[in-house]
Structures are given as C-alpha cells and as structure tokens.
Amino acid sequence: MLSIVPDRRELRAPVASRLAASDPEFVRSMAGLYGSNLIAGNRIDTLVNGDTIFPAMLAAIRSAQTTINFETFIYWSGDIARCFADALVERARAGVAVRVLLDWAGSRRMDQELLTEMRAAGVQVVRFRPPHWYTLDRINNRTHRKLLIVDGHVGFTGGVGIGDEWLGDARNPGEWRDTHFRITGPMVAMLQGAFAANWVEDTGELLTGACHFPDLKPSGATVAQIVASTTGSRNYLHMMLMTAIAAAERHIRIATPYFVPDDVALGQLRDAAARGVEIDILVPGEHTDSELVRRASRHFWRTLLEAGVRIHEYQPTFMHAKLMVVDTVFASVGSTNFDERSFRLNDEANLNVFDAGFAREMIDVFERDLSCARAVTLQAWEARPLRQRLIDRAGSWMRPQI
Secondary structure, eight states, X not given: OOOOSOOOOSOSSOOOOOSOTTSHHHHXXXXXXXXXXXXXXXXXXEEESHHHHHHHHHHHHHTOSSEEEEEESOBOSSXXXXXXXXXXXXXXXXXXXEEEEEETTTTTTSOHXXXXXXXXXXXXXXXXXXXXXXGGGGTTOOBOOOEEEETTTEEEEESOOBSGGGOSOSOSTTSOBOEEEEEEXXXXXXXXXXXXXXXXXXXXXXXXXXXXXXXOOOOSOEEEEEEEEOTTSOOHHHHHHHHXXXXXXXXXXXXXXXXXXXXXXXXXXXXXXXXXXXXXXXXXXXXXXXXXXXXXXXXXXXXXXXXXXXXXXXXXXXXXXXXXXXXXXXXXXXXXOEEHHHXXXXXXXXXXXXXXXXXXXXXXXXHHHHTTEEEEOXXXXXXXXXXXXXXXXXXXXXXXXX
C-alpha cells in the first residue's frame, strides 16, 4: 500500500498550559522530551536571503579539509546549482570526502549533468528514498531537512533550497525570502547526527570518528538543542511546537510558507489566544509556489481570526522562511513548516534556541518582514466570493498531503 496516509498523531488534543516559557521547568521539559539535551557554548549567525546565505555556505565548502556532509530537499538547476556542484567537485578532487544526500522528489528538477560531474569527481551522491517496488510503502515520506556540515566543525540549517529562486535579497518576486543559520560549537555534532541518521538508511554506512565528530570547543554562549523527526517514529516536532505554544505567556510569532495546521494545532493556537497571548502569523501572499496550499490555508482562518489571532500576508515575494518565537525567551528555526506534511510525513530538523538575545534578534527579523505584509481581517475573509470559498474548501480536503 502506498504511504499516502500520514503517521498517526501522538497528540489527540492541545497540550495543557501548565508551564511558562520563562520557567526553568519549561526548559528542562523540552530538554527531556525532545531531541538532544540542551547544549551550551554555541554561536549562531543569522543569514538573511540568498545574497548572504549562499556565499557563507560556499565559503565553508571551499574551506573543507576532511569532510563535507550535505543534505537538502530541493536541488534544482541554474546558476547556484552549478556553483554548489563546482565547489563540491573541487573539494572531492582535492581529497575531501564529500557526501551529498538529495531527496528524490525534491531534486527531480536537477540537471543530470551536475550529478554526472559530481559522481565522476568522487562525490558520493545519494537520492533519498527513490521509488522501487520495495519502497512503495514509504514513497510519500521525504527528507525535508536542510543540513550542511563541514569538517564536523561548522554547520548550517534553515529553509533555503539550492535554486536560483533564492538568489538575491527578496527585492522582487524573482528573489525569494528565506533565512538560514551558521552554527559553530558543540551543537554541530547534533546536526551531524541528524545527517548520519538519514545517510545510513540509504547507504548502510554509519559515520563515526573524528572526521565527522571532532572534539568541539565552545565558540559562544548560546544554549540550543536539535529536534529531529523521522517518519515512523514519534511526531516530535509536532509535539514540541505544541508544547512551546502551550507555554507562551505574552506573544507567539510564527512565520511559515505553508500554514495548513491540523485540528490539534488550531486548538492550541485558539487556547493560547484565549489566555490573552498575542499571536501573529506571517504567511505568503499572492506570491507563492503553491496556490493549492494558499487556498487550503485560507479555509481554516475563520476560527483563528475570530479568536483574535492576527494573520499577515507577505507582499514583496514568496516568503519561505520558517520561524517560531515564543515570548522573548525561545525560538525554533529550521526546516519545519506549520502543516501536516512536516508534522507527520517528512523527516525534519529544527534548531531550538533558549537564548533571549537570539529570540530578540528573531523578533527583529520577524518585525521587518511584518512591515512588508498586509493584515487579513475577518471582514475581508468573510467577503471572499463564493467561488473562492468553494475552491478554498476543496483545497482543505488535501490538508494531510500538501
């Protein structure tokens, strides 16, 4: 049977609001329940848009001395795809062990020429869960993780894909808006572990040793954890995000390109609003790569707007960044969208940061984006033409898959 049905939900109802995000018990609970323990001594650099993201990633690749481990959902064709392929090829020819894990579905638009060149140079390129008769039960379960780890010392994660659509600085509809992060310090080992878990599935090779897991010294003061979800195991990211929402005291900020929440998430947001928590949700406007997702998303807005949740549509271009900030103490960034596909179908990885300074930085990023957005009112939502209402409703039937 094809895996068209998402994994079952562990959560059948919203998480009860028993902890406050400012409470040490919240931090200990997050550490005990989800992903890695809290790890101190990290530095996290925020990279906004392709003009900043791609040069940082390429510089890291070109500096590699021992290993490059790179996992991505989207690897398409074009100038930036060529730049990455050339950099990976050069390092492989220089003797660096280069491993590239591409999601089969997300990389179908990649030029075969790039694959041929990389493999000829010694780059180990693997397609994640390609279709075979014996994998039909998992063909709908993708890796949506975005991970780059160089020499085991520097890591990257966030929302960016390898495609020309991400080039630029979100100045027009041809330059998509996204955020990525460069990480140094002990947390890099957790990024490496997330890559290794998917790599072994498709290759049988278990990555060990100092070339992948070197002794990592502190490089900053930031405390963080990695939360990774894997198809067939617990819906850790769904549960983690709901736990964080339940702990909010003052303000929740969510930016996501795909906002199609399940009933549990809708209830969680309504419960937070009923407690007096301010909630701002930033989604794409007319510039989107999936009109179906936008239509399905709109169908569920009434219950949120009536609860006082503020929904904003980003105007300049397609907004692909993924971010949740709770109050001014916690932020979660990475590959996870606020939809059922990320919650229950995809392999995902998020970086949770327990640092007021980082949270304030993410709030600044969010507020800058919000200044380029248009607020959606309940009156405007109710005034949609009947045809649009019907299309939105029909799109909502696809919620578990889109």
